[in-house]
Amino acid sequence: MTESKTDIAVVSLAQPLDTIADDLGRSFQEYGFAVIRDHGIPQELIDRAEELSKAFFSLPDEVKKAYHIPGGGGARGYTPFGTEKAKDANVHDLKEFWHVGRELPEGHPLSEFMADNVWPSEVEGFRETFSDLYAAFEVAGGRVLEAIALHLGLPRDFFVPTVADGNSVMRLLRYPPLEGKEAEGAIRAAAHGDINTITLLLGAEEAGLELLTKQDEWKAVEVPEGALVINVGDMLDRLTNGKLRSTTHRVVNPRGEAAYRARYSMPFFLHFRPDYVIETLDSCIDPERPEDHPAPISSHEYLLQRLREINLA
Structure with missing residues (x-):
């Protein structure tokens, strides 16, 4: 079911994909964003992941920093507060994060492109929970890509080989609480576009995510509880020559009480091979x-080019 035909689309992924494909496509063409309900990721798994994410970020800084991998471009493990910044930004974003990537068997032909994961021993069940969540994100993302293929008039399985064993990354993200009167409306993550194919975001129910419209106006993305926000990344924008838009977006601190507490979210950056x-x-x-x-450019070369721009390589 589609809940809006003129605004950002809110669709149910439980519907037959050919009934929602064009609503998704229209939303991606106009806004670069859509909202997905009934995405199939179990709520119990989401709840458990949120609990363990908070448990990790509550660890002492010296424990977390032991999982930082210098020279790794932030691809795995922990990236401390104040490291990443948006392209062309003058200041670093107010966030810290942990990355989980694909695990490939020994000798896999793509293993040279993907580092091994690291796992914090201090948080019980961390590896099992986030391995399960990674897999669930991939299934949901595959459904979205199938719908996109239908909208573009491609075979519905067009994207399957393009993302098989892709360099997708799941990010556990914490924006620390801010203090003082400047906290309300402060920029948590500066205006930026995502590098990857599509992004699936859990944890956007709390106000703050905004996209830049074609009219150069900031528009809040309103998200029903339990839904996923989906946005087009630069790689898909490039593939479609801008037909599906990778839209500039940012995270601002909400007003009121929420401005003074930490914010957590879990984006999944789905990548091509x-x-x-x-x-x-x-x-x-x-x-x-x-x-x-x-x-034309390989997905890997494009990724490296963009990581250098945001201070991660």
């Missing part, structure tokens, strides 16, 4: 301007 070449779809090239599209 490192060896997938992002080459504009023929259907997204204007026949009257056949050269007006980005040059």
